[in-house]
Amino acid sequence: MQELYDYLSNKVLLSPDAKDYLNTITSVKEFKKGRVLIKQDQVVNKIFFVLDGCLRSFIYDRNGKEHTLRFAVKNWWISDFIAIYFQQKSSQIVECIKDSRHVEFDVQSLDKFMLLYPEFGDFHRRNMERHIASLHSRILNQLQLSSREQYELFVEQHPDIEKHALNYHIASYLGITQQSLSRIRAAINN
């Protein structure tokens, strides 16, 4: 848990009391690559804060093809937020694409924590604001950039993810085929 406090320390001032409470509502989990944390069609009541490793959220379309919504590495949050915020069963799968360690938050306890400690509520609000802005950027980039430009931006913004993810993870995040991704990489390296 010290890693979570270290991360939070320059973002939000938590009292010893708040830290004690946080300890009672969280647990650190460690899983091997390939472990599925959220399955399709389940009730979702967990949010994961990554300490180490790499997680991925994705869906299967009706043809069984995977589409990657999000990766999460150290200090990122991940879950099926569509399921949580629209209060429906999960459509996404969340899996470890590397051996990973994360802090697991129960959604209801996290809500209660924010009510009890408004300073954490403010921190969460700023997180959501940045999340919204980055999603707006991603949508605009999907609309305006070529596949190559989107890949170059992805590598620039997420060099750590590019190292861990498989070709089809990245291709399915960018919305291109693995063949296109290979061509783009070859063109960049030549």
Added chain:
Amino acid sequence: MQELYDYLSNKVLLSPDAKDYLNTITSVKEFKKGRVLIKQDQVVNKIFFVLDGCLRSFIYDRNGKEHTLRFAVKNWWISDFIAIYFQQKSSQIVECIKDSRHVEFDVQSLDKFMLLYPEFGDFHRRNMERHIASLHSRILNQLQLSSREQYELFVEQHPDIEKHALNYHIASYLGITQQSLSRIRAAINN
């Protein structure tokens, strides 16, 4: 302002005091179709809550082509949230695509309002949660659906926007050409 209170009334319980304060930090504006509310490359300190009409946010890419990020009709919020949340100058343009009336919120005053009246802060948080979930859905739909399916979903979810927006607005929102949009509409109607 009564329309804003009516909208808020079944979502958040505001004291008379909170309403009085809200009155001091907002103003209702009325503009003709074509009016630009946010220009490119400016400091953004306003968020708009639409009472009537239709607003649109979009960017120009380096070739001068437009890409639509968002529409906003009655009871929707709009601004350049990338500029506000990342504290940078605007990259988006926000314009009225119909004669419109909206409530204008100053960003700093809205932040202060949320601190003074936490019940509004909670309402804002739930709004942001739904916003995040709908952005996740949009990204997954962009990845997995055909252009025709995306258009059909858009019409189903936003029949009011489809009535007001021009062809190139919708095409630039879906990331397709106007010709493709015409073909899709013709195929649906035949």
